[in-house]
Amino acid sequence: MGGHVDFRLLGEVEMRSAGRLLDVGTPRQQVVLAALLVDARRPITIEALVDRVWGHAPPANPRPVLYAHLSRIRGLLRQAAAPGDRTPARIERRHAGYVLDIDPELVDLHRFRRLVERSDDRQRDDEARAAALAEALELWRGEPLAGLSGEWAARVRASWHQRRSDAAVRWAQAELRLGRPTAVVSAVPDLTAEYPLAEPLEYVLIQALHAAGRGAEALDRYGAVRRRLAEELGAGPGKELQTLYRTVLIGDPPPSGEAEPAPRAVRPRPSPHRTAPPPPPAADSTATPPPPEAPAAPVGTPTAPTDTPSSRKRARTPHRRALLAVLAAVLLPAAAASAHVLGRDTCDRHTADSTPPTSVDRARELFAAAEAFDQEDRPQEARAAVADAVRLWSDLIALAPDRNAPSLAPAVLRALARAGVDFSVPRPALLSWLGNPVHTPYPAISQAILLQGWRFTAPVFLDAVVWNYEHTPDLPSPRTLADVHTDVLRAAVLENTRTRHGTQVTEFDRLLKP
Structure with a gap:
């Protein structure tokens, strides 16, 4: 120069x-x-x-x-x-x-x-x-x-750090448009270590991992970003990053190199104006559909999950229709294109299987990792793996409940058992209820228990806890994690303990392992 x-x-x-x-x-x-x-x-x-x-x-x-x-x-x-x-x-x-x-x-x-x-x-x-x-x-x-x-x-x-971060994002976008995601995957992690709260950098890195066929790593990266933002800022990822995460989950082709805003697919919430379709097939061939609402029973008595018209109305959400419309826009054209070769039945199955096996498999891997950590007496790592697995499970069943909930129910049941949660109904029925987030509160309540990281000193019966929770006056039956009130769940567990074990414990923390 x-x-x-x-x-x-x-x-x-x-x-x-x-x-x-x-x-x-x-x-x-x-x-x-x-x-x-x-x-x-x-x-x-x-x-x-x-x-x-x-x-x-x-x-x-x-x-x-x-x-x-x-x-x-x-x-x-x-x-x-x-x-x-x-x-x-x-x-x-x-x-x-x-x-x-x-x-x-x-x-x-x-x-x-x-x-x-x-x-x-x-x-x-x-x-x-x-x-x-x-x-x-x-x-x-x-x-x-x-x-x-x-x-x-x-x-x-500070000003020039921002300019550097912006330039790195624009470089990565250009590389992705040129079809070179490996270059981005190689260079950007060093920058994200320097700028751990820069979501645009994380966006292009997750985008590059997805484009390079490394979807499981992309999901892991999103989970790490979500935890970091929660710990450092008390907030979750922005809507652009959430939209990209859902793209990876449902297996859509990677977006272009530009990190453009996308609509947020809101987690389902109760609506009084929708009724649910018939429940999906049970996870086990011997399972039976949830029976109608039972008459009142003594507190602590297990019953089948509620499936009345009123509960079905609570189960659906005003946003599920928009979410399913997005999925249909992606999946139906591909299904229709192959219908003349595969036949109508095959086409219908293809349309229903909207989530790629890699996302569900990744959730299973996380549950299995938590189980391995438990066997090695590494409780902190086990709880972290369970938390990641549950968050992924929650997102998967929000996208495609009929497919993803039943397939993950056995892994969820094993995770609950390691936490000290037991049950007093046949296993096939419980698997059926865990696989049915649209009609039963079992998935939502199980998510809340596992995410809290509770480990109980004496067996807590899941079916009894759910019964106690659902019969709390003026409280709707939850269908998503966001609907679960932790204080009500604690009270439901305490009531179950008193009924089942005859204890007089009034402090919830005394039920937990140190």
């Missing part, structure tokens, strides 16, 4: 002449130099320079100190000039303030800006855009203005 001189701000403040690193002085002098370089060829008032260098705590008489720093920087610039060449940069005093007269191309920060702006040119193709952005990102050597303190340095640092 210029043949001889190079100024660097994207990392430690450096000045090189013909490849030779020069001494840029004390941190305070480096701030003065950086303040001039950031606004190269633009005048900066004395007051602005003083504020950038000292902030709210300047010396009693800052101007002489500032003049001394400027004088030493002038000497440094003269030193950088090659013999016989004119000084590559000079500080001039003008009416509006001080100006560092320098070719911006000599400063890495301005080269970064120029390369990113070049990628904005719509006349360039994606190959040229990706190359310009890659060159810009390679200019980074570390924390901008590394080692310099003060509010101004912190603001510059």
Whole structure:
């Protein structure tokens, strides 16, 4: 650059002449130099320079100190000039303030800006855009203005970190449009480690994993992002990331390289205006459909799940119709296209199987991992794996309940048993109820128990707990995790314990293993 001189701000403040690193002085002098370089060829008032260098705590008489720093920087610039060449940069005093007269191309920060702006040119193709952005990102050597303190340095640092993150996302989008997801998968994880709360970076990484055929890793990545955002910000992923997650779940082709907003598929909630279709087939050939609502029984007595007209109305949601419409728009054209070859029955089965086996298999793997951790006496890892499995299970049955709930019911039942949850009805019936989230509260209540991480000291009967919960006055039967009231669930467990074991325990925590 210029043949001889190079100024660097994207990392430690450096000045090189013909490849030779020069001494840029004390941190305070480096701030003065950086303040001039950031606004190269633009005048900066004395007051602005003083504020950038000292902030709210300047010396009693800052101007002489500032003049001394400027004088030493002038000497440094003269030193950088090659013999016989004119000084590559000079500080001039003008009416509006001080100006560092320098070719911006000599400063890495301005080269970064120029390369990113070049990628904005719509006349360039994606190959040229990706190359310009890659060159810009390679200019980074570390924390901008590394080692310099003060509010101004912190603001510059934050601003350029944001620009870097944005440039990385745009580079990844261009690479994805070019059909090169592996490049994104290789480069972006390092950036997400630096910017752990940058959802656009996570979006393009999950998108690239999905495009590379690594759907299980994409689901894992989303789960890790969801936990991180909850822990750090107390919030969940944005709607764009949620929409991409559902794309991976249902096996749609990856979206284009642009992370565009998409409608949010809202988790079902009770509606008084819908009635449910007939229940799906039981998970076991010997299971029977849930019987009609039984008459009142003593608290703690297990009964079959409720399936009355009123409960069916509670089971459906105003948003399920929109969700199913989205699924139908994706799946029905493919089914119709193959109908003339496969026949109508095969086509119907293809349409019903809307979720790819990889998503369901991944949920099974997580449940199996939790079981292995339990056998190795690693309770923390087991609870984390169960939590991930339950969240994935919840999302899967929200998308395709008739298929995904029955297939995951056995794994759920084993997870409940390890938590100390037992049952007093035939196993086939319980599997049938766990596989029927539209008509019964069993899946929702089971999700709540497992996500809480409870481990009971004495057996807690799931069917009795569900009965107690459902017979709480003025409380609708839950069909999703969001519908479950934890305080009511605790009371239902306590009541079951008193009825089944004759205990007088009144504090829920006394039922749990330490």
